[in-house]
Amino acid sequence: MTGRKALVLTLALLIFCLALTPQASALTVKPGKPSEYRPRETLSVSGVATPNTAVSIQLFDPEGRLVVSGQAFTDDEGYFEVESLYVFTVGDPEGNWKIKVYDPVAGEYAETTVKLTYEGADIEPPNLVIVLEPLKPKYGKELIIIRVLSDQPLKTRPLITVYQYNMPKPVRLEAYNETEDYTVWNTTYTPNPEYEGPAMIEVIAEDQAGNIGKAVLTFTVEVEPEWVKPVKKLEERVTRLENRTSAIENQLKSLTEQLQGLQATLNSQFAILTAKISDLGERLQANQQMTYIAVGVGAAALALVVFLIVRLRKATVTEIPTEETAPTPET
Incomplete structure (x- = not known):
C-alpha cells in the first residue's frame, strides 16, 4: 500500500507540474x-x-x-x-x-x-532666420525685438534661448505667432547690463513634418558709462560742425571753379574782341590810305581840268579877229 501511495503521489505531482508548464x-x-x-x-x-x-x-x-x-x-x-x-x-x-x-x-x-523608403518623405529641415530690431552692432539696456522667420510652417513654438557672456543661466523666451501660416514668430528681450560682452541667440524649431531646424545669431552687449554721454554729445556737435565746415568748403570750391570758368570765358571773349578791334584798325588804316590817294587823284584831275580850261580860253582869244585887221571885202 505504501508503494502504491507513493506512485500515485508521484503521478499527481507530475501531472500538476505539466499543467503549470x-x-x-x-x-x-x-x-x-x-x-x-x-x-x-x-x-x-x-x-x-x-x-x-x-x-x-x-x-x-x-x-x-x-x-x-x-x-x-x-x-x-x-x-x-x-x-x-x-x-x-x-x-x-x-x-x-x-x-x-x-x-x-x-x-x-x-x-x-x-x-x-525616402520616396515622398519631407526630410528637409526648416530654414530659420533671426532678425533683430533695431539692427545695431551693440546693444545696451534696451528692448530688442527678436523675429524668427521660417521658410516652412512650424509645428510648435520655436524654442528661443539667449546666452550672455558669463551669465550663469541662459534665458528662455516664449515666442508668439504673427502669421496664419506659422512662419513668422516674435518675442522681446532686454540685455542684462551686468554681463557685457558677446551674446548669442539660439533658435530651435520643428516643422509640420517633424524636421528640426536650428539658427544662431550673435550680438554684443555694451553699456555706456554716465561720463560717456556728455562726451558723446560733444562728439556729435563736433561732427555736425565738421559736416558744416565740409559743406562750406565744398561750396567755396564750387564758387572758385565757377569764377575760374568765368575768368577763362572773359579772357577768351577779350581776346576775340581785341582781335576784332585790331582787324578793324587795320581796315580803317587801309581805308584812310585809299582816301588820301583818292583825294590826291581828284586834286590832280581838277588841276588838269583847270589847266585845260585856261589853255582853251587862251586859244580862243587869239583866234578871234578885230575890226582893224578885218579884211576889206572885194568889189
Whole structure:
C-alpha cells in the first residue's frame, strides 16, 4: 500500500507540474503595418509565442547591423506586442529591415521584414532666420525685438534661448505667432547690463513634418558709462560742425571753379574782341590810305581840268579877229 501511495503521489505531482508548464504555441511575428515606412515613423511589432514567456526581439538594418535588441512578455494566450520598437530617423539606410524573434521555451525563431523608403518623405529641415530690431552692432539696456522667420510652417513654438557672456543661466523666451501660416514668430528681450560682452541667440524649431531646424545669431552687449554721454554729445556737435565746415568748403570750391570758368570765358571773349578791334584798325588804316590817294587823284584831275580850261580860253582869244585887221571885202 505504501508503494502504491507513493506512485500515485508521484503521478499527481507530475501531472500538476505539466499543467503549470507553458504550452508552446506556433511562433509568429508581424509589423504594425505591412506597408512601407518613412523617416520619423514608428515601427511596432506583435506576434504569438509560448504563453507567459519572455521572447527576445532584434531589429537589423539592410546592412545587417543590429539596431535594437530587447524583450517582450507574452500573456496567458501567448500574445505579445511592442508599440514602439524603433522610430526611423533621417539618415537610416533605405531598404529591407529584418525583425527577428526568438522563443526560448519552444526554441524557435521567427522573422519578417519591413521596407524603409525616402520616396515622398519631407526630410528637409526648416530654414530659420533671426532678425533683430533695431539692427545695431551693440546693444545696451534696451528692448530688442527678436523675429524668427521660417521658410516652412512650424509645428510648435520655436524654442528661443539667449546666452550672455558669463551669465550663469541662459534665458528662455516664449515666442508668439504673427502669421496664419506659422512662419513668422516674435518675442522681446532686454540685455542684462551686468554681463557685457558677446551674446548669442539660439533658435530651435520643428516643422509640420517633424524636421528640426536650428539658427544662431550673435550680438554684443555694451553699456555706456554716465561720463560717456556728455562726451558723446560733444562728439556729435563736433561732427555736425565738421559736416558744416565740409559743406562750406565744398561750396567755396564750387564758387572758385565757377569764377575760374568765368575768368577763362572773359579772357577768351577779350581776346576775340581785341582781335576784332585790331582787324578793324587795320581796315580803317587801309581805308584812310585809299582816301588820301583818292583825294590826291581828284586834286590832280581838277588841276588838269583847270589847266585845260585856261589853255582853251587862251586859244580862243587869239583866234578871234578885230575890226582893224578885218579884211576889206572885194568889189
